[in-house]
Amino acid sequence: MISTELKNLLxxxxxxxxxxxxxxxxxxxxxxxxxxxxPLLDEVRNEGSRLLQEKExxxxxxxxxxxxxxxxxxxxxxxxxxxxxxLTTFTLMVLLEPMNKEYVTALENTIWSxxxxxxxxxxxxxxxxxxxxxxxxxxxxxxxxxxxxIDLFAAETxxxxxxxxxxxxxxxxxxxxxxxxxxxxxxxxxxFKTTKYEWETQEHNWAxxxxxSIGSAAIHLIEDPNELAxxxxxxxxxxxxxxxxFSDDGVCLEGYGYWQYGFGxxxxxxxxxxxxxxxQLDLFDDEKVHQIALFQQRCFLNQNHVVNFSDANPxxxxxxxxxxxxxxxxxxxxPPERKLRAKFTEDHCGRWAPAIRNLLWFDxxxxxKSWGNGTNYYKESQWFxxxxxxxxxxxxxxxxxxxxxxxxxxxxxxxxxxxxxxxxFFKDLGSGLYTKDYFSEERYTYLxxxxxxxxxxxxxxxxxxxxASRFAxxxxxxxxxxxxxxxxxxxxxxxxxxLQKLTRRFTWVKKDLPKLVVEDxxxxxxxxxxxxxxxxxxxxxxxxxxxEVILEGKQRLRILYDSRVLYLExxxxxxxxxxxxxxxxxxLDFTVLNPxxxxxxxxxxxxx
Numbered sequence: 001m002i003s004t005e006l007k008n009l010l011x012x013x014x015x016x017x018x019x020x021x022x023x024x025x026x027x028x029x030x031x032x033x034x035x036x037x038x039p040l041l042d043e044v045r046n047e048g049s050r051l052l053q054e055k056e057x058x059x060x061x062x063x064x065x066x067x068x069x070x071x072x073x074x075x076x077x078x079x080x081x082x083x084x085x086x087l088t089t090f091t092l093m094v095l096l097e098p099m100n101k102e103y104v105t106a107l108e109n110t111i112w113s114x115x116x117x118x119x120x121x122x123x124x125x126x127x128x129x130x131x132x133x134x135x136x137x138x139x140x141x142x143x144x145x146x147x148x149x150i151d152l153f154a155a156e157t158x159x160x161x162x163x164x165x166x167x168x169x170x171x172x173x174x175x176x177x178x179x180x181x182x183x184x185x186x187x188x189x190x191x192f193k194t195t196k197y198e199w200e201t202q203e204h205n206w207a208x209x210x211x212x213s214i215g216s217a218a219i220h221l222i223e224d225p226n227e228l229a230x231x232x233x234x235x236x237x238x239x240x241x242x243x244x245x246f247s248d249d250g251v252c253l254e255g256y257g258y259w260q261y262g263f264g265x266x267x268x269x270x271x272x273x274x275x276x277x278x279x280q281l282d283l284f285d286d287e288k289v290h291q292i293a294l295f296q297q298r299c300f301l302n303q304n305h306v307v308n309f310s311d312a313n314p315x316x317x318x319x320x321x322x323x324x325x326x327x328x329x330x331x332x333x334x335p336p337e338r339k340l341r342a343k344f345t346e347d348h349c350g351r352w353a354p355a356i357r358n359l360l361w362f363d364x365x366x367x368x369k370s371w372g373n374g375t376n377y378y379k380e381s382q383w384f385x386x387x388x389x390x391x392x393x394x395x396x397x398x399x400x401x402x403x404x405x406x407x408x409x410x411x412x413x414x415x416x417x418x419x420x421x422x423x424x425f426f427k428d429l430g431s432g433l434y435t436k437d438y439f440s441e442e443r444y445t446y447l448x449x450x451x452x453x454x455x456x457x458x459x460x461x462x463x464x465x466x467x468a469s470r471f472a473x474x475x476x477x478x479x480x481x482x483x484x485x486x487x488x489x490x491x492x493x494x495x496x497x498x499l500q501k502l503t504r505r506f507t508w509v510k511k512d513l514p515k516l517v518v519e520d521x522x523x524x525x526x527x528x529x530x531x532x533x534x535x536x537x538x539x540x541x542x543x544x545x546x547x548e549v550i551l552e553g554k555q556r557l558r559i560l561y562d563s564r565v566l567y568l569e570x571x572x573x574x575x576x577x578x579x580x581x582x583x584x585x586x587x588l589d590f591t592v593l594n595p596x597x598x599x600x601x602x603x604x605x606x607x608x
Contacts, residue, residue, distance in 0.1 A: 208265050293329070372389055396418070403469075412451060483508070
């Protein structure tokens with residue numbers, strides 16, 4: 001679509017958030033008096049009061065240098081995101097209590113601080129950038145546009161500031177408003193117009209968040225249709241690249257957290273674009289987008305536990321505003337239970353866009369719904385997810401094939417999760433602490449990323465290999481009322497020439513107390529050196545007996561196996577999780593006592 005054609009669509013004067021100051025004030029007045037909103041607004045008020053008592057921290061050069069010096073991200077990012085949290089909180093408080101000048105002053109000071117940052121990017125995203133170059137090439141010649149880097153958070157900052165000035169510009173000092181415009185143009189719009197960024201063609205959350213944020217900021221701040229069309233002409237192809245990262249089944253291979261993040265920003269931009277064009281450009285009118293939207297209700301296992309393959313956390317909360325909005329777009333989108341709602345303080349990044357929409361899009365008239373029984377097999381993504389509820393509890397099973405070159409990839413072909421109620425017995429470790437090495441050639445030495453940290457075999461002392469050539473085939477995937485079968489050929493996950501065949505067959509027997517049968521069948525051209533069947537569990541109580549192991553937490557699970565074929569060794573595995581906390585887990589290593597060229601191993605996991 002050329003700029004002229006796009007420009008002709010940008011004719012709408014429909015309100016993007018509120019049409020007038022009076023409409024905005026009326027909405028906030030009604031929200032303050034609405035009992036359904038009181039818990040949401042109280043969280044903001046409590047945080048606003050707390051933050052007023054805290055001195056704002058600045059991003060020092062010492063903090064900026066830490067990532068280069070030792071690869072640590074936490075110290076800088078803690079201050080950076082706390083500043084964004086203050087920006088979000090003080091803006092909401094200005095809207096809630098417009099007569100309280102203390103919050104206006106606090107907001108202006110935070111905006112001033114953000115606009116004076118050396119870069120809006122994180123140091124971890126500034127590798128080989130103009131910001132970190134030590135070359136001095138100054139002259140008195142004609143000024144050219146600075147080649148500012150744009151990462152996720154620089155783009156988000158522009159989106160936040162643009163929307164904040166639209167909502168609070170009537171109470172902010174005019175100089176503060178001008179500074180917002182100047183800095184967003186200087187750091188985002190002008191560089192984006194003249195520079196091609198790598199994330200524009202990437203097929204994951206970066207494309208949606210960066211492009212969606214820039215497009216949203218442009219819709220808010222750029223009044224000239226030609227200039228706005230110039231920006232959107234670059235944004236729309238990036239959003240298409242984001243969608244290419246999904247198969248038609250809508251599974252987010254990056255995990256639920258990245259669905260909430262990347263798809264959330266896709267929705268925020270699509271909503272503004274639809275309003276700006278009077279519905280002529282509707283990015284929701286696409287079946288793949290529809291299926292992506294349904295991923296949320298499909299990936300939750302029980303209560304707040306999710307299928308957390310890849311760099312995803314094992315538990316999650318939902319953005320009710322986003323959920324309520326999507327329920328009005330798609331008839332089969334199921335709004336979640338209110339108890340799953342993300343609290344205001346849960347987002348450690350302090351993001352503005354979801355925070356404001358969790359209020360503006362919250363609709364107390366929408367009924368909540370429990371995501372109950374159901375099994376889904378996603379052929380393209382090769383995920384199998386089953387929720388089975390009986391009078392004795394809620395039981396969940398999930399397994400995956402796929403390949404070892406997925407977004408936020410883990411080497412985990414054939415891996416599975418098994419839980420009862422809210423207790424996980426066979427787990428996915430999820431995301432580790434992000435550092436420089438975490439996204440380097442050292443990635444798969446991390447326990448949570450390599451196959452050594454997943455419930456998959458270790459063959460001839462080798463773990464699975466990474467890369468797109470390491471993939472699974474699915475000979476069978478049957479969904480039934482009583483018994484379900486998911487069978488994978490996972491031999492290609494290993495760089496082992498003698499390994500001709502390795503099928504992993506899951507049989508999920510859905511009784512009142514269900515059981516899962518896992519059977520691995522091997523075929524080699526020569527006798528293998530060793531086969532270890534590794535199973536990853538939390539730090540549960542373990543009782544060993546002949547031909548069985550009992551795992552005990554709040555519930556009990558019995559593992560049946562043939563001790564004439566397998567020898568069990570329990571190993572302690574610790575790793576630093578995404579929050580930076582040391583997490584203790586166990587590996588049940590079942591060594592095949594007499595590995596031969598043709599062999600079969602079976603486990604029965606029986607709930608009690």
